[in-house]
Amino acid sequence: DSGVTQTPKHLITATGQRVTLRCSPRSGDLSVYWYQQSLDQGLQFLIQYYNGEERAKGNILERFSAQQFPDLHSELNLSSLELGDSALYFCASSVDPSGGLGGTYEQYFGPGTRLTVT
Amino acid sequence: GQNIDQPTEMTATEGAIVQINCTYQTSGFNGLFWYQQHAGEAPTFLSYNVLDGLEEKGRFSSFLSRSKGYSYLLLKELQMKDSASYLCAVREQKYGNKLVFGAGTILRVKS
Numbered sequence: 547d548s549g550v551t552q553t554p555k556h557l558i559t560a561t562g563q564r565v566t567l568r569c570s571p572r573s574g575d576l577s578v579y580w581y582q583q584s585l586d587q588g589l590q591f592l593i594q595y596y597n598g599e600e601r602a603k604g605n606i607l608e609r610f611s612a613q614q615f616p617d618l619h620s621e622l623n624l625s626s627l628e629l630g631d632s633a634l635y636f637c638a639s640s641v642d643p644s645g646g647l648g649g650t651y652e653q654y655f656g657p658g659t660r661l662t663v664t
Numbered sequence: 665g666q667n668i669d670q671p672t673e674m675t676a677t678e679g680a681i682v683q684i685n686c687t688y689q690t691s692g693f694n695g696l697f698w699y700q701q702h703a704g705e706a707p708t709f710l711s712y713n714v715l716d717g718l719e720e721k722g723r724f725s726s727f728l729s730r731s732k733g734y735s736y737l738l739l740k741e742l743q744m745k746d747s748a749s750y751l752c753a754v755r756e757q758k759y760g761n762k763l764v765f766g767a768g769t770i771l772r773v774k775s
Contacts, residue, residue: 589765602762642761655706
């Protein structure tokens with residue numbers, strides 16, 4: 547158990563709909579990361595938040611957005627869903643000082659949310 | 665941008681040693697990570713290298729050569745439970761703690 551929790555575990559929804567995935571980081575971790583893993587794309591970085599602020603952005607679609615709340619939990623919102631959005635969505639957290647430079651600061655991954663769009 | 669290459673699949677025998685290679689190209693390097701991922705589960709951290717050389721941790725070791733853009737993960741005394749995907753990931757200096765993952769190497773351990 548990494549200490550990172552994600553809900554829900556599974557989500558089945560229809561095209562065009564909107565869903566919200568939730569993540570609670572390990573106690574004390576200020577950074578939260580979101581990743582998408584599909585069969586043909588591998589693990590793709592979407593976005594990072596550090597202490598409520600957006601820190602880094604990857605290949606995140608405009609239909610997707612995220613935020614980190616004062617209690618440090620994070621939500622990933624996916625809208626206008628398409629069949630191709632079906633994937634495993636992982637959240638990870640790490641200890642990460644302001645610059646993130648040097649040190650291991652390994653990311654601990656949650657169990658993931660499996661999203662199926664039909 | 666980054667380019668990370670690792671073999672797609674490897675097969676090895678229980679009790680043997682296997683080496684999984686990873687080559688990378690990056691505009692700014694700030695560490696290389698190896699993660700293990702069993703099918704349908706979360707990736708788990710195995711090792712981290714930022715300086716050249718070998719890091720040993722029990723049955724697992726990881727090596728880095730920054731000048732060659734090359735790393736390998738060495739697994740000794742293979743066990744059936746080591747059958748999993750092994751992900752190489754690079755952290756770029758200018759992007760905080762963002763990791764870029766390779767596609768992963770599926771390792772099958774046979775008896």
